[in-house]
Amino acid sequence: MLEVRNLHKAYRGGDDVLHGINFEVQPGEFVVVLGQSGAGKSTLLRCLNYLCLPSGGEIRVNGVRHNPASKSGRQAQRRHFAMVFQDHNLLGRLSVLKNVLVGRMSHIPFWSCLFQVFSRRDVALALQAIETVGLAEKAYERADSLSGGQQQRVGVARALVQRPAMMLADEPVASLDPQSARQVLNCLQNACRREKIAVVCNLHQLDYAMEYASRVIGLAGGKVVYDGPPESMTPQVVEAIYPGVAQNKSASIPETGAGGALCRNIPLAGAV
Numbered sequence: 001m002l003e004v005r006n007l008h009k010a011y012r013g014g015d016d017v018l019h020g021i022n023f024e025v026q027p028g029e030f031v032v033v034l035g036q037s038g039a040g041k042s043t044l045l046r047c048l049n050y051l052c053l054p055s056g057g058e059i060r061v062n063g064v065r066h067n068p069a070s071k072s073g074r075q076a077q078r079r080h081f082a083m084v085f086q087d088h089n090l091l092g093r094l095s096v097l098k099n100v101l102v103g104r105m106s107h108i109p110f111w112s113c114l115f116q117v118f119s120r121r122d123v124a125l126a127l128q129a130i131e132t133v134g135l136a137e138k139a140y141e142r143a144d145s146l147s148g149g150q151q152q153r154v155g156v157a158r159a160l161v162q163r164p165a166m167m168l169a170d171e172p173v174a175s176l177d178p179q180s181a182r183q184v185l186n187c188l189q190n191a192c193r194r195e196k197i198a199v200v201c202n203l204h205q206l207d208y209a210m211e212y213a214s215r216v217i218g219l220a221g222g223k224v225v226y227d228g229p230p231e232s233m234t235p236q237v238v239e240a241i242y243p244g245v246a247q248n249k250s251a252s253i254p255e256t257g258a259g260g261a262l263c264r265n266i267p268l269a270g271a272v
């Protein structure tokens with residue numbers, strides 16, 4: 001469904017921060033992108049929906065390449081994707097329901113958004129999405145009265161009502177406690193399993209990747225150094241994704257990460 005071929009990205013004439021990335025994503029896959037800070041994870045995600053314009057290569061969705069250089073091409077590309085941000089980007093003084101309805105904006109006329117007039121169908125879709133993320137009883141409360149984890153689940157509901165083929169989540173649980181983080185990741189996993197939405201999710205937590213990903217893409221220095229199932233990650237793979245971690249325990253894998261377990265339990269195999 002999504003094909004990324006020889007993707008390059010350089011910012012404002014600088015050096016490439018993505019060096020010829022290749023991968024495909026199929027419906028219902030939960031792909032976690034791992035990598036150290038600066039590896040290029042956010043840039044990769046933002047290139048997929050043309051929030052960042054690729055410097056080279058091509059991205060096809062269902063076999064179609066939309067032209068990133070044209071406004072209509074970028075709009076067409078973005079219709080396939082919904083984004084979940086680290087900081088949720090909710091309108092705090094509006095209700096949960098209205099925040100989720102914002103996700104319908106690309107499907108309804110401008111005046112409808114301006115005057116906050118939504119069809120019964122859109123409201124029903126939004127309420128359904130709110131229920132899906134377990135927040136039915138909060139639908140009419142102000143978004144800023146919710147906890148961080150609940151707000152992030154509203155962000156997932158807002159993405160769901162867009163009826164996307166793919167969801168892009170950029171460190172969606174970075175600021176959440178483990179219980180809230182799992183609730184958010186469960187919502188994303190349910191979207192994959194029940195609705196066959198493909199999720200591409202940047203994470204810093206190796207243990208969450210092991211728990212939730214159907215596939216891991218490891219980035220280092222803007223290159224793919226691993227692409228495969230989480231259970232096939234070896235100590236060498238972890239070392240390739242997080243250079244220096246094997247020698248230096250204070251490197252950027254979180255303390256709760258699965259690196260230790262990997263080093264103990266998993267047989268050796270090569271990284272790509």
Ligand SMILES: Nc1ncnc2c1ncn2[C@@H]1O[C@H](COP(=O)(O)OP(=O)(O)OP(=O)(O)O)[C@@H](O)[C@H]1O
Nearest residue numbers: 011012017035036037038039040041042043044202
């Ligand atoms: N708007 C920008 N202009 C110039 N350089 C940028 C810009 N955004 C990112 N970069 C550079 O691109 C490289 C990759 O950054 P990116 O944010 O994609 O990495 P990341 O893996 O997502 O990091 P983190 O985990 O810290 O968010 C870094 O060297 C960064 O400084």
